[in-house]
Amino acid sequence: MTTDDPDLELYSHRCNNLLEQDEIRFAGIIDADGNLLTGGFKKGIIPHENDETRLQTFLKFVSKASIRTEHDKSLGPINYLAARRDKAVLISFPFPITRVLLLVSAEPTANIERLAEKVVKLFASI
Numbered sequence: 001m002t003t004d005d006p007d008l009e010l011y012s013h014r015c016n017n018l019l020e021q022d023e024i025r026f027a028g029i030i031d032a033d034g035n036l037l038t039g040g041f042k043k044g045i046i047p048h049e050n051d052e053t054r055l056q057t058f059l060k061f062v063s064k065a066s067i068r069t070e071h072d073k074s075l076g077p078i079n080y081l082a083a084r085r086d087k088a089v090l091i092s093f094p095f096p097i098t099r100v101l102l103l104v105s106a107e108p109t110a111n112i113e114r115l116a117e118k119v120v121k122l123f124a125s126i
Contacts, residue, residue: 007098008038014122015039018104023115025088026105037100048087082112093119
């Protein structure tokens with residue numbers, strides 16, 4: 001995926017839609033190397049101390065885990081990976097065809113299942 005890829009523009013628009021949700025702190029599209037392609041923190045959000053460093057570490061872990069397919073035949077593909085932390089909920093959604101993933105960081109009170117449903121509905125047409 002390149003910066004002039006039409007999917008990237010769609011992803012960017014969808015990330016901006018997610019950032020309009022009260023509970024969302026961060027929404028971004030990440031490539032297989034853990035690089036942010038589009039999206040970012042919600043305007044006005046002050047990242048927790050070292051949020052960007054922690055997100056980068058998490059991105060690398062998630063990008064590697066999400067593109068793994070050795071259990072897809074027996075268990076099905078990964079729909080999303082979620083981690084609940086004291087200060088944030090982190091959820092990643094792999095898009096295997098384009099080999100990118102969506103990373104969402106939300107307030108710790110966020111309902112992971114409801115948030116996942118919103119994301120799936122929003123990104124279903126891509």
